[in-house]
Amino acid sequence: MNWTPNPRLSRALWTGGLVLLVAFPFYADTYSVTTLIRVFYFGLLAVSTGFLIGQGGMVSLGQVAFAGVAGYTIGLFAYEREMPFVLAILLAFAAVVVVSFAFGLVAMRTHGLVFLMITLAFGQICWAFAQQNTSLLHGWAGIRGIRPPTVFGIDFKSTPNFYWAALVLFALALLLLHRITRSRFGLALNGVRESPRRMAALGYPVYWIRVISFVLAALYAGAGGILATYSTGIITPTSLQLSRTIWVLLMVILGGAAYFWGPVVGTIVTVGLDVLISQYSERYNLVIGVIFLLVILFAPNGILGGLARLTSKRPRTAILATEAAVPATEGSGVSAES
């Protein structure tokens, strides 16, 4: 929130916005409420990807897979094996930690473009696994009919209740990430983004900082996956496919990858665009692709970068304009580090 001029106005805007959000189910129709729930779960995915890009300089195209891991765990255990939902959710997060840690150990041996390629391949393999495995994951059909639980008499099958739960989760997740971004760990991660060598020379465990932030981001994607699965009631390979990753990437870039709030703003705009375009045309991928193209060519700092320029503040060092964490000497993106 760089462009808001004075702290008082800023606080008033925040409070007003929050009140509007909390009261949303009272004055909006169910479709709009469901759309905002979509913003929340896509928002978690975008924040997950944006955190890695913006704070860590790591462009991961595999975050959607972690949402899928969490979603399938919910489907398999909460729904098919009727496990208590708290256990199922814990299990889903545990699965995400195990998978992201194991994959992170391998992937963090690489940097930059190679990392990007590997995460993309990883995401695709998870997708293909979900699609080809019929015995456990039911192939294309996926798992259907997953319903949110009733907790302490509150029925989360009702859309407003679910909305509030999602809102609280989303807000807490953002607050926590904001803290982390500004913590010593977050600053160390920024250091790793700027110069892994210097950080290593200063004695920071560069490799582990990257692995931990990767697991952290995966947890956010997982939270998004859990929310999405409960909200839509289904988890299928479609939730893991590449087009969804591209969508999330667009959200991050459109909002402004260098800004904490960039992914959130991008998600709101992208979901809004989707709602708008799909009313008129079947070709929304085409439209969104063209928008994507234009943003990269003409507004690489995204919406927040554009706003910062309007209010004559210097835009933050553009993530898009710099080499993404590949020092020139490590051109191949592979280093012998660790």
Place this chain on the structure above:
Amino acid sequence: MSSSVVLLVLNGLTQAAILFVLGSGLTLAFGLMRIVNLAHGTFYMLGGYIGYSTLKSSGSWPLAVLAGGLSIALLGLVFERLMLSRVRGSDLPETLLTVALSMIIADLCLVFWERSPLTLNVPEALNPSIPVFGVTYPGFRFLLMAAAIFIAVGLWAMLYKTKLGAAVRAGVDDRETVSALGVNIQTIYTSVFVLSGFLGGVAGVLGGSYLQLSPGGDTTILTYSLVVVIVGGMGSLSGAFLSSILLGQIISFGLAYAPQYAYFLIFIPMALVLALRPQGLMGRKLA
């Protein structure tokens, strides 16, 4: 060897031929330009579709291969000159541009071609049944393998026997020095990207004659090509050749013996390579 094993090995080699043509284009562009063309899968698909339409209207399969390759080469030329060159030197925008391009092409393909899977029907004349090691195998698939070998030799000759190739190889090692020596690196970039597009388009026609072309298939192809490049080593032609053969066999045997995990299996060599030899089988470690 039992005849089913012979058949699987041959299928694996056919698959390898397509993978090599596909992966060589991607690896060349990466090696020189440090660009990951995430539209490579859509290049393949569009090339295949254009080949399909050419074959349907002309009846000539070689013409289809040429049309698929050349049209994508042209697309690559326009894209490189108008878009990529504007953001030259920064990894992320370059990659994202290719993502946007692939979104656009994939959606346009849905407009111009039917959604049901298509296969190019190779004319009988090019497809005699050939008996080998006790099985009869469609001769056309040998043609695919021959085409891949022809392309491999052609690329090798281009890289090691021509002036352009020398400039490309020098550019892979040190871009700045090459341009300081008076070589127009821009032209070389464009040529390599066009060549890469040509190979992607040709791979689409070859692949579309052996497998199917279908909407959404481009992402699978993209993954295959990325794995070929990662396992083989970025920018290495011989690496792409080796890893294509390896992955072709894994895909072929995987489909036969563990169909539920066929696609998953190609992850294993990738993970092994990353863990043990991150620069890839034939990749050079850059200090």
